[in-house]
Amino acid sequence: MALQGKTVLVTGATGFVGGALVRRLANDGADVKALARSPEKGRSLRNVPHVEIVQGDITDAERMKAVMQGCDIVFHVAAAIGGTFDFQQRANMDGVRNVMLAAADAGVKRVVHVSSIAVYGYRASGTVTEETPLNPGRVAYNRTKAEGERIVREIGEERRVPYSIVRPGMIYGPRSGAWTLLLFRLARLKPTPFLGDGGGNPAPIYIDDLIDLMLLMAEHPAAENETFNAVNDPPPTWREFLGKYSQLAGHRAWLSLPVWAAKLSAPLADLVMTLRGEPQDVPELIPYVTGKRTYSMAKARELLGWQPKTSLDEGIRQCAPWLREKGLLS
Ligand SMILES: NC(=O)c1ccc[n+]([C@@H]2O[C@H](COP(=O)([O-])OP(=O)(O)OC[C@H]3O[C@@H](n4cnc5c(N)ncnc54)[C@H](OP(=O)(O)O)[C@@H]3O)[C@@H](O)[C@H]2O)c1
Numbered sequence: 001m002a003l004q005g006k007t008v009l010v011t012g013a014t015g016f017v018g019g020a021l022v023r024r025l026a027n028d029g030a031d032v033k034a035l036a037r038s039p040e041k042g043r044s045l046r047n048v049p050h051v052e053i054v055q056g057d058i059t060d061a062e063r064m065k066a067v068m069q070g071c072d073i074v075f076h077v078a079a080a081i082g083g084t085f086d087f088q089q090r091a092n093m094d095g096v097r098n099v100m101l102a103a104a105d106a107g108v109k110r111v112v113h114v115s116s117i118a119v120y121g122y123r124a125s126g127t128v129t130e131e132t133p134l135n136p137g138r139v140a141y142n143r144t145k146a147e148g149e150r151i152v153r154e155i156g157e158e159r160r161v162p163y164s165i166v167r168p169g170m171i172y173g174p175r176s177g178a179w180t181l182l183l184f185r186l187a188r189l190k191p192t193p194f195l196g197d198g199g200g201n202p203a204p205i206y207i208d209d210l211i212d213l214m215l216l217m218a219e220h221p222a223a224e225n226e227t228f229n230a231v232n233d234p235p236p237t238w239r240e241f242l243g244k245y246s247q248l249a250g251h252r253a254w255l256s257l258p259v260w261a262a263k264l265s266a267p268l269a270d271l272v273m274t275l276r277g278e279p280q281d282v283p284e285l286i287p288y289v290t291g292k293r294t295y296s297m298a299k300a301r302e303l304l305g306w307q308p309k310t311s312l313d314e315g316i317r318q319c320a321p322w323l324r325e326k327g328l329l330s
Pocket residue numbers: 011012013014015016017018036037038041056057058059076077078079080081091095114115116117145167168169170171172178179
């Protein structure tokens with residue numbers, strides 16, 4: 001049982017990944033402190049045994065020091081996923097600094113920090129390993145997540161806080177807003193509209209497989225002060241990934257949208273997002289979606305012996321009861 005009897009703090013406990021992690025840790029017998037910004041947000045975890053809901057915001061340095069007292073392990077999952085650069089900076093950079101400094105003061109044995117493959121940016125192609133230089137571009141999320149990693153390493157080394165950084169791809173599974181709910185809404189359209197023939201590669205990872213890897217990273221000696229991708233390698237194509245959701249919805253019909261038309265409208269969409277203060281590098285997104293790439297999992301396989309257990313078929317099947325609960329699947 002992973003982390004049995006250890007005191008573990010999970011930030012972002014009210015979110016998709018943090019919530020799944022809290023339940024798994026509690027089930028494995030860890031004593032879990034689940035950070036929630038308000039008691040109302042922590043409601044869904046209230047009756048989970050072994051879980052104490054602690055109120056706090058990662059942008060509050062003093063509060064983070066208080067909640068971290070007595071913790072053996074910290075999973076820093078919380079992040080701002082959208083908004084302006086300043087908004088995301090507060091959570092994804094200042095918040096990370098507060099978490100790392102509090103971990104240093106509390107003598108935490110390891111911080112598992114959740115980053116993202118977004119740090120490689122939209123120009124990533126071919127085989128992307130953990131050694132590939134980061135190229136986050138202008139996108140605030142990508143930039144602030146890349147800076148967040150830098151802060152983890154800097155404080156980790158200066159204050160001798162053991163850390164381990166995970167860069168997940170597109171996390172799907174029950175309760176995933178983006179890569180299950182939104183994709184299923186798209187995939188159930190008959191035919192399913194998508195750019196070109198769908199031959200480019202997405203980077204999915206099933207939630208339970210990610211959590212297995214994070215639990216390993218919390219204790220494995222070879223994970224200390226290391227960074228790991230977290231995706232399925234080899235990757236499926238978009239046609240395969242979306243196609244599995246379409247099959248769940250009961251059809252296989254595909255509608256190819258012309259890539260040239262998307263390229264033509266990209267600069268306008270880019271301008272609109274830039275004027276809103278949320279630049280998105282839209283022209284680069286199109287080759288990103290249609291391009292071939294593999295985020296390599298060789299390092300986690302070799303150093304940690306990690307292998308994802310969930311096939312795409314199985315993972316998407318596991319989403320069905322939740323999609324039914326949401327009223328999207330009969
Ligand atoms: N989902 C993906 O596909 C994906 C892919 C790659 C990486 N990631 C990374 O995985 C992590 C979890 O993502 P997710 O999908 O679970 O996101 P999510 O469902 O939006 O959850 C984000 C969590 O962070 C919390 N949070 C945000 N700002 C906070 C603050 N200032 N203080 C305390 N808590 C704060 C939120 O609290 P509230 O409930 O109060 O808003 C929520 O619990 C993030 O680090 C994200 O960058 C996600």
